[in-house]
Amino acid sequence: MTSAQAPAGRRVLSALTTGTPVYILLAALLAALALTDPGFYEPDRFLSFIKRAAPLVILAAGQYLVIVCGEFDLSVGAIVTAGVVVAAELYGSFPGAPWLLVTVILLLAGALAGLVSGLITTLLRVPSFITTLGMMLILEGAVFFWTGGSPHGALPAAFRRLGRGTAFGWLPWAVLVCVVAGLLAVRLMRSDFGRTLLATGDSERAASLAGVRVARARTIAFILSGAAAALAAVLVGGFSGVSAQAGRGYEFEAITAVVLGGVVLGGGRGSVVAAMAGAFSLQALFTLLNLQGVSGALESTVQGVIVIAAVALGAADWSRLRRRGTEPSGAKSS
Amino acid sequence: MLTMHGVSKSFLGVCVLQGVGLDLEAGEVHALVGENGAGKSTLMKILAGEHLPDEGTLTIDGTAYSFSHPAQAQAAGIGIIHQEFALLPHRTVAENVFLGREPTRYGLVDRRAMERRTAELLAEMDETGITPRTPVHELSVARRQTVEIVKALASDVRILVMDEPTAALADHEAEQLASLVRRLAARGLGILYVSHRLREVFDLSQRITVLKDGRHIATLNTRDTDADTVVRAMVGRELGAYYPPRARPGEAGAERLTVISGGNARISGIDLTLRAGEVVGVAGLQGSGRTSLARALFGVAPFTTGTMTVDGKPLRPSRPRDAVRAGIALVTEDRKAEGLALRQSVTDNALLVTRAVPARGRPPAGREVTALLERVRLRAHGEDQQVQYLSGGNQQKVVIAKWLAARPRVLLFDEPTRGVDVGAKAAIHTLVRELAREGLAVLIISSELPELIGMSDRILVMSEGRLAGELPAGASEESVMRVATGGNRAREGAA
Amino acid sequence: TSDAPPDAPAGAASAAAGAPGTGRQSKFFDRAEYDRQLALAKESPQGPAGKPWEQMLRPQLVDTTQYKKKGSGGIHLCLSNAGVFNPWRQVGLKNMQAEAGLHKEITDFTVLDAQGKDDKQISDIQELAGQGCDVLIVSPNTTATLTPAVEQACGKVPVIVFDRGVETDCAVTFINPIGGYGYGAVAADFLVEKVKPKGKILALRISPGVDVLETRWSAAKVALDKSGLDVVDVKFTDGDPAKTKAIVTDAITRNGDIDGVWMDSGATSVAAVEAFEDAGKDVPPITGEDQQDFLQVWKEEKLTAIAPSYPTFQWRTPVIAALKILKGEQVPKEWKLPQPTVTQDTLDQYLKPGMPPLHYAMCGCENLPGFPEKWGGKK
Amino acid sequence: MTALRPDLKARSRTGPGRTAELRLTGPVAGVWLAALAVTGLGWIVVAARGGDFLTVTNVVTILQNCVALGLVAVGQSAVILTGSLDLSVAYLISLGTLVAAETMESGSVPVAILAVLALCAAVGLANGLIVTGLKVNAFIATLGTAFILRGWIEDNYTGPAGRVPASFQHLGYDRIGPVPVSLFLLLAVAAILWLVTRRSRLGHHMYATGGDEHAARLSGVRTRRTVITAHVLCSLCVGAAALFLAARLGAGAPWAGTEARYDLESIAAVVLGGTALAGGRGGVSGTLGGVLVLAVLDSVFNQLAVDPFFKNVVRGVVIIAAVALYARGRRTEQERTA
Numbered sequence A: 001m002t003s004a005q006a007p008a009g010r011r012v013l014s015a016l017t018t019g020t021p022v023y024i025l026l027a028a029l030l031a032a033l034a035l036t037d038p039g040f041y042e043p044d045r046f047l048s049f050i051k052r053a054a055p056l057v058i059l060a061a062g063q064y065l066v067i068v069c070g071e072f073d074l075s076v077g078a079i080v081t082a083g084v085v086v087a088a089e090l091y092g093s094f095p096g097a098p099w100l101l102v103t104v105i106l107l108l109a110g111a112l113a114g115l116v117s118g119l120i121t122t123l124l125r126v127p128s129f130i131t132t133l134g135m136m137l138i139l140e141g142a143v144f145f146w147t148g149g150s151p152h153g154a155l156p157a158a159f160r161r162l163g164r165g166t167a168f169g170w171l172p173w174a175v176l177v178c179v180v181a182g183l184l185a186v187r188l189m190r191s192d193f194g195r196t197l198l199a200t201g202d203s204e205r206a207a208s209l210a211g212v213r214v215a216r217a218r219t220i221a222f223i224l225s226g227a228a229a230a231l232a233a234v235l236v237g238g239f240s241g242v243s244a245q246a247g248r249g250y251e252f253e254a255i256t257a258v259v260l261g262g263v264v265l266g267g268g269r270g271s272v273v274a275a276m277a278g279a280f281s282l283q284a285l286f287t288l289l290n291l292q293g294v295s296g297a298l299e300s301t302v303q304g305v306i307v308i309a310a311v312a313l314g315a316a317d318w319s320r321l322r323r324r325g326t327e328p329s330g331a332k333s334s
Numbered sequence B: 001m002l003t004m005h006g007v008s009k010s011f012l013g014v015c016v017l018q019g020v021g022l023d024l025e026a027g028e029v030h031a032l033v034g035e036n037g038a039g040k041s042t043l044m045k046i047l048a049g050e051h052l053p054d055e056g057t058l059t060i061d062g063t064a065y066s067f068s069h070p071a072q073a074q075a076a077g078i079g080i081i082h083q084e085f086a087l088l089p090h091r092t093v094a095e096n097v098f099l100g101r102e103p104t105r106y107g108l109v110d111r112r113a114m115e116r117r118t119a120e121l122l123a124e125m126d127e128t129g130i131t132p133r134t135p136v137h138e139l140s141v142a143r144r145q146t147v148e149i150v151k152a153l154a155s156d157v158r159i160l161v162m163d164e165p166t167a168a169l170a171d172h173e174a175e176q177l178a179s180l181v182r183r184l185a186a187r188g189l190g191i192l193y194v195s196h197r198l199r200e201v202f203d204l205s206q207r208i209t210v211l212k213d214g215r216h217i218a219t220l221n222t223r224d225t226d227a228d229t230v231v232r233a234m235v236g237r238e239l240g241a242y243y244p245p246r247a248r249p250g251e252a253g254a255e256r257l258t259v260i261s262g263g264n265a266r267i268s269g270i271d272l273t274l275r276a277g278e279v280v281g282v283a284g285l286q287g288s289g290r291t292s293l294a295r296a297l298f299g300v301a302p303f304t305t306g307t308m309t310v311d312g313k314p315l316r317p318s319r320p321r322d323a324v325r326a327g328i329a330l331v332t333e334d335r336k337a338e339g340l341a342l343r344q345s346v347t348d349n350a351l352l353v354t355r356a357v358p359a360r361g362r363p364p365a366g367r368e369v370t371a372l373l374e375r376v377r378l379r380a381h382g383e384d385q386q387v388q389y390l391s392g393g394n395q396q397k398v399v400i401a402k403w404l405a406a407r408p409r410v411l412l413f414d415e416p417t418r419g420v421d422v423g424a425k426a427a428i429h430t431l432v433r434e435l436a437r438e439g440l441a442v443l444i445i446s447s448e449l450p451e452l453i454g455m456s457d458r459i460l461v462m463s464e465g466r467l468a469g470e471l472p473a474g475a476s477e478e479s480v481m482r483v484a485t486g487g488n489r490a491r492e493g494a495a
Numbered sequence C: 001t002s003d004a005p006p007d008a009p010a011g012a013a014s015a016a017a018g019a020p021g022t023g024r025q026s027k028f029f030d031r032a033e034y035d036r037q038l039a040l041a042k043e044s045p046q047g048p049a050g051k052p053w054e055q056m057l058r059p060q061l062v063d064t065t066q067y068k069k070k071g072s073g074g075i076h077l078c079l080s081n082a083g084v085f086n087p088w089r090q091v092g093l094k095n096m097q098a099e100a101g102l103h104k105e106i107t108d109f110t111v112l113d114a115q116g117k118d119d120k121q122i123s124d125i126q127e128l129a130g131q132g133c134d135v136l137i138v139s140p141n142t143t144a145t146l147t148p149a150v151e152q153a154c155g156k157v158p159v160i161v162f163d164r165g166v167e168t169d170c171a172v173t174f175i176n177p178i179g180g181y182g183y184g185a186v187a188a189d190f191l192v193e194k195v196k197p198k199g200k201i202l203a204l205r206i207s208p209g210v211d212v213l214e215t216r217w218s219a220a221k222v223a224l225d226k227s228g229l230d231v232v233d234v235k236f237t238d239g240d241p242a243k244t245k246a247i248v249t250d251a252i253t254r255n256g257d258i259d260g261v262w263m264d265s266g267a268t269s270v271a272a273v274e275a276f277e278d279a280g281k282d283v284p285p286i287t288g289e290d291q292q293d294f295l296q297v298w299k300e301e302k303l304t305a306i307a308p309s310y311p312t313f314q315w316r317t318p319v320i321a322a323l324k325i326l327k328g329e330q331v332p333k334e335w336k337l338p339q340p341t342v343t344q345d346t347l348d349q350y351l352k353p354g355m356p357p358l359h360y361a362m363c364g365c366e367n368l369p370g371f372p373e374k375w376g377g378k379k
Numbered sequence D: 001m002t003a004l005r006p007d008l009k010a011r012s013r014t015g016p017g018r019t020a021e022l023r024l025t026g027p028v029a030g031v032w033l034a035a036l037a038v039t040g041l042g043w044i045v046v047a048a049r050g051g052d053f054l055t056v057t058n059v060v061t062i063l064q065n066c067v068a069l070g071l072v073a074v075g076q077s078a079v080i081l082t083g084s085l086d087l088s089v090a091y092l093i094s095l096g097t098l099v100a101a102e103t104m105e106s107g108s109v110p111v112a113i114l115a116v117l118a119l120c121a122a123v124g125l126a127n128g129l130i131v132t133g134l135k136v137n138a139f140i141a142t143l144g145t146a147f148i149l150r151g152w153i154e155d156n157y158t159g160p161a162g163r164v165p166a167s168f169q170h171l172g173y174d175r176i177g178p179v180p181v182s183l184f185l186l187l188a189v190a191a192i193l194w195l196v197t198r199r200s201r202l203g204h205h206m207y208a209t210g211g212d213e214h215a216a217r218l219s220g221v222r223t224r225r226t227v228i229t230a231h232v233l234c235s236l237c238v239g240a241a242a243l244f245l246a247a248r249l250g251a252g253a254p255w256a257g258t259e260a261r262y263d264l265e266s267i268a269a270v271v272l273g274g275t276a277l278a279g280g281r282g283g284v285s286g287t288l289g290g291v292l293v294l295a296v297l298d299s300v301f302n303q304l305a306v307d308p309f310f311k312n313v314v315r316g317v318v319i320i321a322a323v324a325l326y327a328r329g330r331r332t333e334q335e336r337t338a
């Protein structure tokens, strides 16, 4: 190695620039929000914005793990719905159950769904698009078959505190959960496991020949995605109570968020921070459209255009600009 | 008939070609040589319409062209055999050969004509082992190479570009290819021939153009020059002795790896011992089972019979991870598909093994990684550069660094210098010998006999999935080939 | 404080202008039908008291002797159901199955579920019509699109259509409650009465482009525009409680206060209530639907509220009508059912502890066998 | 040139000459066998319950139920073969039925057909251009178009609109003998698509682009054009489906495509038919088999009065299991040949 060590500043820069478009998009949307609604940045309102974004951010982090190792998870929306319904059902049967226990059960159940998807994908070699599509049908079908279409219990206040309540009277628990989950995701991606996960998404064969347990790594990604979806279910259920369609559309939103973050479908590339920024952008976009009073109908049109445009900008050749900044500093020799 | 003038090209702000010029006569074989990353393939890709040059002109028979799509280059009579195959594995040979220019009848593809013409072309090349309807994935590497050539010849080509056509071939097959090249040239085709094998360059070409760091260094008449001059032009300095000194007697130490009557679906009766400190070469024809041997030792396609021990302990690797844990490393023959995560950084690739298999020790920290990369003499823009942007030789060095980080005890090299330029090759050779000195057991599989003979302390020869013989250091190429082809089996094989 | 451009549609425009209008009326607004429904809502129905599913408004009875079943064999009843894709339909289907179970003479009850696919429902109807059903009950997925299939089936078996209609009167009877205009008007009138003049109203709708919901809103619009209340926002919630909460929270902060909430259905009313609670505000007069969770919050939080209904007991009526038809008894050509409203006075009557949160109170199922377990409740 | 080992020789003797789709173990034959098996199984189960599964009415209903999904899935196979994907089909169907019914109400049937096909071609073109020109991943690109179409529909339509004249409704309801005419529409469209994908240059290029876009481009294939054309073809098939649905429904319905989830269902049918999601392998004939399997399953469920929620569970399991079987087949094939 002949070139000098990359200075820390440059490394931060290059880490940021991999997701440049999403940070620009997010900044633009947040600025637009400030212009539309001057009160948006009052602490409690901004916190409540983050609180609302929290489930999607967590889902995006989970989805990122799956996408970055080259797979898809279309079942997260169904896991969210199933999670909320199952929680209600549990409380229907055991009204006094401690919230922590129910939460843990949900997380384990989510992880189990992920485990099944992961094993089917890796051991039976079913493309994950199909596995998780099937899982989505199965989960939705099974949960409603079980409950006859409507969950039987209501969610008690204790369980709903994570999604609805505040710590210290001002900090929504959901924000705290979101921050912790985000930090864990970043930690994970910096760990050896995270790096091998990326390598797996980049080249499965190379990773496997380097001793990576590819199937295991992928399965873990699915498990984490399932658990993240269950965590999102706890927040969603807490925030808004029982609903039979709590998770509807979340799978596409989560994937869109991740792709907005510059993460490449197919794997091997992109950062989890950018993926979560993608989720924030999406939520900011929803909020903005809502505040702008764009007629309900056209909202989805605007959303479609912006998503395509943002991803198109991300796909454009930004690397040209980036490379300038990271021109080798050491002289070539040898 | 072809002139390229002042061609420049940069990728991502890095200049890869700077004002390169080249001309080609009809009936001429014009060789293009240079180190890895010198820009040879890029120049050829510009000619083939794959890349648009930033600057420069291209004229064929006095007409200026500017290709923005490979189809346009084809229409202008340019055929190219790519360094990496451009074949579709699940389609038939005929479909591949006529891809992009399928003959039609009544608007529909005329399969029959396609297959007939393919059969004719195959027959013209004395290739009887391939039928037009075979799916390509059923063919061996050498035969895929043939399909590539047929594909290039299927349209009306006047200029044929061959980018390292022999990289995947054994010497003996390379000779067949050489005679084909001569025949084509005699028919009046202009042939641009890219290769790292100087011997065949001198054998075939009338002129040699040398590129270095994206610049045109010289165009020489083959008759008026010699290998040393060309190498000096390529590398920019004298290369010393080609191969590092072999192991001194007694340097080979304890048995590191032994196999007794190992075998599986592809190979059988393997008895093998590797000792610490020695470099053992494996020779053989294409398909003789050398790669299969390496894959068996490494647990990819494990032995199903026999026993294997590493450092005296029995080992039955059923997947690469087992072998890695036991201290075995494999540098595969296809580094892009099997050796590297191309979009990850140099560092991440170098650390991959240690991260995946913590049993091989903690992943080295930043400074140690730098030391490691210096040790393999990597030339890169930075440790965070994605390896896909490195030249082939430097990519190979990253692969080696990846294994060194895991402190292996046995190193298996499958075609370690395939597609690697002379300079980098020498560096790798030196490194291999250093590693052996440090007590590793090294096994080298190579199709390039001079290299194999130059490097090995002893040479195993494989034939038809068996170890057909063992030759001492310094054996002659003829003796190796004799064992490798072994009697009448050789004739059967030379299809 | 809205920066919405003056030509923005619906709610935003009115907020900017501060005018009472809520924008142009939906092109689907049908004045005559609106007037008819409002008139019907004022009438008292005929039929047994306490059994609204057997009651009828302004019946025009038709003769059915031609359909009288001869012979003594059991009755084969068939239902082509649009689907069970929401709790309303789930409760309804259970009602119908339980009603069918009440009558010994019904030996077969075949249900084909179209899973929301018009195309499949057409095939289902064709299949059932050729299957020897004595009566075919159709709950159409879409009004216009199932017309031809129903017409075809009419030629083969007596057909009963309910809930959404079809554009043919070949069915023996069409069973439905008063309708969307009635629903929307009840809720809007309540707000007009309870909210102070010029109070700020937030209107929450599920999604645009669904006819049954459009009628509810257009009726409310008529009432609200006339009242002088200030409709500050009309928003679509997609039926998503989380989104609803967000919208309401934003509306509260932006407008300082919201004095009344109009909703076109009940699925998200609890979320709206919670948004006020979470914002530390008193819940203003609010409208909902007869879903248990809303009724419960209403009672617990002592809300000023009203819950018009689109009653699920209408699922019982087709079975009753079928039996009448097979006996040759008269049925109304259009069997208009009453559409009771849950008010403060009747709240306790409809709030059933132990029923699941998404259960519809107006199910008329309390005396059916298997209640409450079959409906997911606890004794 | 190569020395063949015995096992290799044995293989190459039987190897050449067979094309993948003729193998009995291959996905295409597999899915048709599966359709047969499901039918047989359904017949046994229904018969055990005293019913009769293979009546003419029932068979006709099954075939009839294949038409709409079949049309969409056949189009979807074209894009998936090319390595792309179309998630906008559901909303396009809805919009197609609306445009068809409204134009027929105010204009004439031929104008309406042209209008729908033109609209669909335009949407397909847009999809293709976004995927190839803007380099947006097909998943996101077509999801984006779907959102755009959705907004358009919701902004302009509240409930069903337009009216289809009786003359055109023949397409939805008439039969020739016991066979619905719409089945001929499906067969015609499928035949065209089969011819295009299997026998035309475009089709060869589609397989090539889906198999390895880079290699195809190097071989002189205009890969972008190929992808765009595939998208247009797909959307035209969707247009045909929309016309058929309009004929059947008698009006345009804003949720004709979405409530039936034609987007995911069509992809499921394609994959069930053995087409690789990554592109390059499979084909139209398998897709038809996949559609048939789904329709037969549905019919069996109908006969047995299975809870609709439980149906979804079974469908999910069937889809995963089928693809797992193909993957197994493919893996053993790889082990044999690699």
Ligand SMILES: Nc1ncnc2c1ncn2[C@@H]1O[C@H](COP(=O)(O)OP(=O)(O)OP(=O)(O)O)[C@@H](O)[C@H]1O
Binding pocket: B011, B012, B016, B034, B035, B036, B037, B038, B039, B040, B041, B042, B043, B083, B388, B389, B390, B391, B392, B393, B419, B421
């Ligand atoms: N698509 C690309 N994007 C970025 N850099 C590229 C690209 N293609 C080639 N390069 C870079 O351009 C330089 C020249 O590459 P090229 O493939 O032409 O070398 P070469 O002379 O053919 O080497 P080799 O002998 O290894 O084949 C290398 O540094 C390579 O990394």
Ligand SMILES: Nc1ncnc2c1ncn2[C@@H]1O[C@H](COP(=O)(O)OP(=O)(O)OP(=O)(O)O)[C@@H](O)[C@H]1O
Binding pocket: B141, B266, B284, B285, B286, B287, B288, B289, B290, B291, B292, B293, B295, B301, B333, B445, B447, D338
């Ligand atoms: N069990 C296996 N599964 C899949 N591929 C295999 C297997 N064994 C060998 N191969 C591949 O088949 C090809 C031919 O390998 P084989 O061992 O037959 O010949 P070889 O003598 O190693 O050829 P070479 O001269 O290229 O090294 C190689 O590319 C190898 O990667």
Ligand SMILES: [Mg+2]
Binding pocket: B040, B041, B042, B083, B163
């Ligand atoms: Mg090259």
Ligand SMILES: [Mg+2]
Binding pocket: B290, B291, B292, B333, B414
């Ligand atoms: Mg080899």
